[in-house]
Amino acid sequence: MSTEGRTAEASIAPLESAGFVRLVASADGDALAATGLLARAIRERGTPFQVTVGRTVAERTERATADEPEADDATIVVGSADADLDATRLAAADRAATLEAVELVRGLGETPDPVLALAGLVAAGSEPGAGESEWVLETARDRSLVDRGPGVALATTDPVDGLAHSTRVRAPWSGNPDAVRDALSGLELPEPDALEIDDHRAIASLVALDAVGAENAHEQSARSVGRALKPYATPEGPFATVGGYADVLAATARTEPGTGVALAMGHGVDRAALEAWRTHGRRAHAALDSASISRHDGLFVLEIEDGPVETVAEVAVAYRSPEPTVLVVGDGEAALATRTDESLGSTVEAIARALEGDVDGLEYDDGRRRGYLRYDPETDDSTIIATTREFR
Numbered sequence: 001m002s003t004e005g006r007t008a009e010a011s012i013a014p015l016e017s018a019g020f021v022r023l024v025a026s027a028d029g030d031a032l033a034a035t036g037l038l039a040r041a042i043r044e045r046g047t048p049f050q051v052t053v054g055r056t057v058a059e060r061t062e063r064a065t066a067d068e069p070e071a072d073d074a075t076i077v078v079g080s081a082d083a084d085l086d087a088t089r090l091a092a093a094d095r096a097a098t099l100e101a102v103e104l105v106r107g108l109g110e111t112p113d114p115v116l117a118l119a120g121l122v123a124a125g126s127e128p129g130a131g132e133s134e135w136v137l138e139t140a141r142d143r144s145l146v147d148r149g150p151g152v153a154l155a156t157t158d159p160v161d162g163l164a165h166s167t168r169v170r171a172p173w174s175g176n177p178d179a180v181r182d183a184l185s186g187l188e189l190p191e192p193d194a195l196e197i198d199d200h201r202a203i204a205s206l207v208a209l210d211a212v213g214a215e216n217a218h219e220q221s222a223r224s225v226g227r228a229l230k231p232y233a234t235p236e237g238p239f240a241t242v243g244g245y246a247d248v249l250a251a252t253a254r255t256e257p258g259t260g261v262a263l264a265m266g267h268g269v270d271r272a273a274l275e276a277w278r279t280h281g282r283r284a285h286a287a288l289d290s291a292s293i294s295r296h297d298g299l300f301v302l303e304i305e306d307g308p309v310e311t312v313a314e315v316a317v318a319y320r321s322p323e324p325t326v327l328v329v330g331d332g333e334a335a336l337a338t339r340t341d342e343s344l345g346s347t348v349e350a351i352a353r354a355l356e357g358d359v360d361g362l363e364y365d366d367g368r369r370r371g372y373l374r375y376d377p378e379t380d381d382s383t384i385i386a387t388t389r390e391f392r
Helices: 012-017 029-044 057-064 097-107 114-123 131-142 159-165 177-187 197-213 220-227 242-255 257-264 270-290 309-319 345-355 381-390
Strands: 020-026 049-054 073-078 292-296 299-303 325-329 333-338 363-367 370-374
Touching: 012 073, 012 097, 020 029, 020 057, 029 049, 029 073, 029 097, 029 114, 029 242, 029 257, 049 057, 049 257, 057 073, 057 363, 097 114, 097 131, 114 131, 114 242, 159 177, 159 197, 159 270, 177 197, 197 220, 220 309, 242 257, 242 270, 242 309, 257 270, 270 309, 299 309, 299 381, 309 325, 309 333, 309 370, 325 381, 333 381, 345 363, 345 370, 345 381
Parallel strands: 020 049, 020 073, 299 325
Antiparallel strands: 292 299, 325 333, 333 370, 363 370
């Protein structure tokens, strides 16, 4: 069950001479952006390739070994995979896969799309331009691809649409366009394409106050909503802001991975991606509204009937949880999210090992500050909760 693997350092040479490249990505926004960056570079070199998305470690390992490789084939797995897999694994516990991909693309002599790279970094939980990604932001600025200003990091220029379906913000009106419209009515805003700087400031102020002042909001809400303010607009990008782009990548990765792959590769599926993002946002906020909640030492547990468990966990840990780690249990799947800097990889693997033999159909995935379990829907939720508590 170990998921160790080779890193990107030794992967440039095989890619330079590869006759065919197989890319297998995990189902998250960071991995999707990284895969898109690699696929674009490989396409520019004229090398045939295939891209697939695997939700779990076992699924990615199976996809990476589905066909007998030729001598000059290369396989890159963006995410965890079985340790004995003969492939390059592009993911590190303490580093975004997008950064790994950017380095690999540059090593191949190609130029990575800085806006996609920034969106991938945001999806990974990083700040645009922070640390070693500073040059990515500066490149985007120098090419006038991003422009920072007041407002909220949304996927669309329409604030009603953007706020209602965003999973980067949680407020009383989240998931409900009519409720958002009512909340914004007092601002007397012009049409979306006529919004001025002061209008964006007013929207940002309302969002911040509503997020922090919401019933059951945790003090973490102030920090979380702060990260969604003063966005980087993308005048030439597929979505209104870098943060909005990241939100759409995450949504499509988890609900419509085929659309997500096409989006990351720049195939002009923006409209389809936005529809998937809207559905994803509504389901996530509705699930959070109706969740059954319990609190344990170090762990906040939500039981839901329907919804994207990983996204619900991420929104809850950002805006609702008094504990640093959240467990969301759904129908045959569960997710962990944490707001600490620790990687949940070893924790999720330990939970999976503990559940083996007691739970049928068990598979898992790990990532930066997140984890995922998939299992027989007949499994009692209490089994998952009790085992998780042992490791938190």
